[in-house]
Amino acid sequence: MPEQQLSLLSLVIGASVPVQLVMFILLITSMVSWLMIGQRWWYLRQMAVGFKVFEGTFWSGVDLNELFRDGSVRLKDSAGVDGVENVFRSGFREFNRLTKNEGTDPDAVMEGTERAMRVALSREEEKLNTHLPFLASVASVSPYIGLFGTVWGIMQSFRGLATMQQATLAVVAPGISEALIATAMGLFAAIPAVVAYNRFAADADALYGRYDTFADEFTSLLHRRVHSS
């Protein structure tokens, strides 16, 4: 039997308005989510590399004052300081400020430093997690949107079927096929979003853990300095 297949384009164009709307929404969602995926991938990679480089220089025995000044120069050159270096800078700045006035209680100094670092840490965590909620909601919602389009399309095609005397598969098949495109698009948007969300959430978590560890180490270093003097 010479089968006649309908092209996807004609199916999409022939779809009813709500189904088309759903398809359009899903297309936009998918595009935006891929944009987010690209941006996140680049950012997290940058952060991981930056952390490795900074940790290397930090533990290489360089003078901390010099390291701090180096960052200030880069800030002025508008290159920007990101990630773990922010934690270091805010902690070090606070520490220096507090130890300037003689006679401050060492515990108070450490407390202030820790607080400053905690603030910087939570800011960094926020940066790491931007866009991830969007990906999560795309992952969970877009299959439902697609399903809605499909159900609507199938509803329409069965309603059309009800008015006909003879129900053949050929009458309903195009409608169902066109409706199923919506589900396919929903899944097309959702699957990459799920994978990317899991991957990036894990990466961000790991990075944050490393920042936290660094902050602790730095604190202990400063602690030694305060109590030795």
Added chain:
Amino acid sequence: MRISKDLKKWAVYSLAGLFSLALHGVVVFLLLLGGAEKSTTQKPRPANFVRATLVQLQPKVPVRDQRAAKEKAAVAKKRAEQRRQEQVRKQKAAERKQREQKKQRAEKNRRDKALKKKQADARAQQAAEQKQQVAREQRAREAERQQELQREARAQALASALDSEDEFLADEESGSLVQGYQQYIQQRIIANWNRPLSARRGMETILSIQLVPTGQVVGVTVLKSSGNPAFDLSAQQAVKKVGRFDKLQQLSQQSPRLFERSFRQFQLVFRPEDLRL
């Protein structure tokens, strides 16, 4: 100092956006490419359909008036020409007659000579014909004998026909019964029929169907195609899908002779009426 950082951020976003656009473009392009290949077979059919409707819509009134005026002028010219031609023809005909009369006279002389020769030949032929007549008479006698044999055979056939006449009358009464069963068969086939997309109103195909007394279909062939192979095949498949006509089993139990005569092997005109196209 903030500006360059924002610029960098913006650059990353736009790069990611470009990547996402390109990815979706590629996916859509691939899908459409796949769809376009498949849809090529579909295109010529609607074109045929449109042509048919356009022809009916065509007639235009104002053009006709102009045409009629032109045609009248043309007809007048033609008539004038015809008259001239007829005069020429008459002159030619008169000339011809004179020539023919001359020829006829010459021929009469020739015929007279030929007749004398023929008479001499005819006497020789008569002797030969007498011999042939004897042979013909013998053949005629043999033919008569054969005809007699045939008559006897016919008489026997008539006798057997008389015997079966009672049956025959009963069968004619059951003609409506047969029709009912035919309708039932048609219904069952249409119920199991998948309408191919290319099916159009008015298509019909003649199937030859072989059944066994259980109503089971043992053979389906297309006797006369509808011109659309998909339609023929779908009809054939519908019959195969029915598989067994249950009611015909009852029929073959009640009157096996009727079954043998009407449904052992029969032709069915498959013409679904409710095609929506």
